[in-house]
Amino acid sequence: MISDLITASDAEADPVSDEEMVFLGAGLLFAGHETTMARLDLGALLLLTHPEQRRHLVSDPAAVDAAVEEILRYGVPDAGVMTRYARVDLELDGVTIRPGDLVLLGIGAANRDETAFADPGRFDVERAQNHHVTFGHGNHFCLGAGLARIELRTGLGTLFERFPTLDLAVPVDELRLRDEIVTGGLAALPVKW
Numbered sequence: 048m049i050s051d052l053i054t055a056s057d058a059e060a061d062p063v064s065d066e067e068m069v070f071l072g073a074g075l076l077f078a079g080h081e082t083t084m085a086r087l088d089l090g091a092l093l094l095l096t097h098p099e100q101r102r103h104l105v106s107d108p109a110a111v112d113a114a115v116e117e118i119l120r121y122g123v124p125d126a127g128v129m130t131r132y133a134r135v136d137l138e139l140d141g142v143t144i145r146p147g148d149l150v151l152l153g154i155g156a157a158n159r160d161e162t163a164f165a166d167p168g169r170f171d172v173e174r175a176q177n178h179h180v181t182f183g184h185g186n187h188f189c190l191g192a193g194l195a196r197i198e199l200r201t202g203l204g205t206l207f208e209r210f211p212t213l214d215l216a217v218p219v220d221e222l223r224l225r226d227e228i229v230t231g232g233l234a235a236l237p238v239k240w
Contacts, residue, residue, distance in 0.1 A: 048075055048194070074190045082191065083198045085225070085232025090118035090203050092222070092236060093170055095215050100172045101207060111204040114172035115196060118203070120158045120179035121170045122231075128153055129183065154180060212240045 052071055055063045063071075094101040094114075104114050128151040137144040144150060158179045159167040165176075182189035189195070207213060216237035223234040 071190065075194060081228070081230040081232075083195045083202075085230040086118060086122070086195070086199055087202050088233045088236045089122055089231075090115070090199065091206060091213075091238075092215075092219075092233065093118055093121065094203070094207065095213065095238075096219060097170050100170060103172055104203075105207050105211070108204060108208070110172060111200050113174065113177070115199045115203060116177045116179065117170065117172050117174050118199070119181040120164070120174075120177055122155065122158070122181065129187070131187075210238075210240045213238055214240065 049072055052063055052068050055061075094104065100114070104110050131150050131152060133144045133146055133148045133150055135146055158164070158181060161167055163178065164174075182192040182195075216239040222236065225232045225234050
């Protein structure tokens with residue numbers, strides 16, 4: 048990807064500036080490390096605590112794509128917010144939001160919307176319709192979404208194949224979420240095999 052950016056920076060028609068290249072490269076690095084790391088540990092935890100879902104993934108390695116999408120959707124219900132500014136007057140639940148007002152969008156709540164997902168509180172790696180908004184939407188869609196998906200498919204797709212007896216080394220209630228950073232995840236995921 049970085050090589051493509053460098054090639055694009057040499058394009059005569061619409062060159063990428065050094066500043067744009069640095070911004071895009073940093074965005075890819077952040078998306079490819081912190082966010083993916085947080086979803087890898089939460090994905091492993093979800094599969095370790097939902098043995099029937101794990102068995103399905105192990106018995107059908109092609110199911111990794113759907114499993115990754117469900118891990119991205121299900122994640123942590125109160126995971127982070129996106130900040131946006133209203134562009135038009137909007138009324139929600141009796142509250143008027145004016146153009147320029149800061150709006151905090153709860154991605155976790157959107158991914159648990161009963162009007163968008165059947166049984167949204169259930170972790171289901173076979174979920175057929177999974178149009179989550181974990182990576183945002185439209186102009187605000189995450190630049191690193193494709194890279195994150197590739198990394199998650201590779202990591203989770205081989206984890207239980209290489210470590211078939213993988214299990215938690217501590218009770219779930221001893222695990223601590225990382226709430227001090229935007230990407231979340233777990234402070235540690237002690238495992239044994």
